[in-house]
Amino acid sequence: MNKRTVSVGLMLFALFFGAGNLIFPPQIGQSAGGEVWPAMLGFFITGVGLPLLAIIAMAVTGGGLQGLTERVHPVFGIVFPIILYAAIGPLFGIPRTGNVAYEMGVVPFLPERLAAQPLPLFLTTIVFFGVTYWLCLNPSKLVDRIGNILTPALLIIIGAVMVKASIDPIGPIGATAETYENNPMTKGFMDGYLTMDTLGALAFGIVVINAVKQNGVTGKRMTRMVIQAGAIAGICLAAVYFVLAYLGATSHSLGSAENGGQILNAVVYELFGPSGNVLLGAAVVLACLTTSIGLITACAQYGVKVFPRVSYKKIVLLLSIFSLAVANIGLNQLITVSVPVLTAIYPLAIVLIVLSLVHPAIKGRAEVYQGSLLLTAAVSAIDGLKAAGIEISMVESVLRSLPMYTEGLGWLIPAVIGAFLGYGMTLVSSNSKLKTEN
Structure with a gap:
């Protein structure tokens, strides 16, 4: 060094x-x-x-x-x-x-x-x-x-x-x-x-x-x-x-x-x-x-x-x-305004970093990124609104069933599920393509 x-x-x-x-x-x-x-x-x-x-x-x-x-x-x-x-x-x-x-x-x-x-x-x-x-x-x-x-x-x-x-x-x-x-x-x-x-x-x-x-x-x-x-x-x-x-x-x-x-x-x-x-x-x-x-x-x-x-x-x-x-x-005032924004975008940054580190393992499949980030955003956006004092009761009642949601980590399991769904979509599309070609 x-x-x-x-x-x-x-x-x-x-x-x-x-x-x-x-x-x-x-x-x-x-x-x-x-x-x-x-x-x-x-x-x-x-x-x-x-x-x-x-x-x-x-x-x-x-x-x-x-x-x-x-x-x-x-x-x-x-x-x-x-x-x-x-x-x-x-x-x-x-x-x-x-x-x-x-x-x-x-x-x-x-x-x-x-x-x-x-x-x-x-x-x-x-x-x-x-x-x-x-x-x-x-x-x-x-x-x-x-x-x-x-x-x-x-x-x-x-x-x-x-x-x-x-x-x-x-x-x-x-x-x-x-x-x-x-x-x-x-x-x-x-x-x-x-x-x-x-x-x-x-x-x-x-x-x-x-x-x-x-x-x-x-x-x-x-x-x-x-x-x-x-x-x-x-x-x-x-x-x-x-x-x-x-x-x-x-x-x-x-x-x-x-x-x-x-x-x-x-x-x-x-x-x-x-x-x-x-x-x-x-x-x-x-x-x-x-x-x-x-x-x-x-x-x-x-x-x-x-x-x-x-x-x-x-x-x-x-x-x-x-x-x-x-x-x-x-x-x-700055801290008050920043908390909802950070609550919404921080999970997206975390998921993006983790997926980038396993990029070779997932062979760079964009669908894996898209599925994981899409479901992460769905939860973190609600968390951000909640942090801003805006609660959507109907959605909240559903999200409360997610593991660790009350601790602010409800996006974690959806992120993993989204990644697997994205990976599954690539397999399905690949098989369809193979059948078409044959």
């Missing part, structure tokens, strides 16, 4: 590790209490395992998200990437990085009256997305800027918190909240949706592949290098999640909090005093900045393919301005 692979791996970790990754593990830790490790195991599946599988799938195809989606159907190859890039990009993912950077990197240092005003958020997001825009103008330097500079700084800050927490623990692991008493692993699995990392991996994958190809690496060597970089990113993510969850689980003596950001603020203040806010603020801003850079770069590179007449720099500028505007709506 060479230095370039390590740099790409650290860049990939930084691209993944953004706003949600800092907020959700501490929240899970505090809420899960004694069930923190089963809950985090489920979180690791959606927060570490699936993103890595997505990177591997894209490395094998070498064609990015479009190469994966076109295996299903040409229309799906157009529609799904647009929805995905919109969700992880200017509608939710990118604005959220600016919001979290403000909430955790700026608000703790503002007077309470000033923090309640809209102007500080507006000014902060102007600076934040201005810096993001500048760093995105030359994507060929992403590895040097992120992998060799920003990521080590971020890991050093998180490492300092980890060491201090190990030497001087805040307290014992607390009690388990009611939502985590039954099936904590499944609950953690669903919590992993909110990081958007699996969706992000489908977008970041082409950025990583391009970063590797810049050195003239292609073919199997490129695939191997991308997989190794993904392993480095996964190990770093798992280690940081472990620390953050532990901090949340042992924070009960500090009182309850509404979100993971408040938990981290309280924990770091307890460990380091007033200087802890500066330390945490620096970590948050770095994490959010690297993710914002990766998302805008990935969305802009895709945008150039869709709109070849518009330059990369113009698309970056438009994304930065639009994200700035959306960010000023507020963090809570």
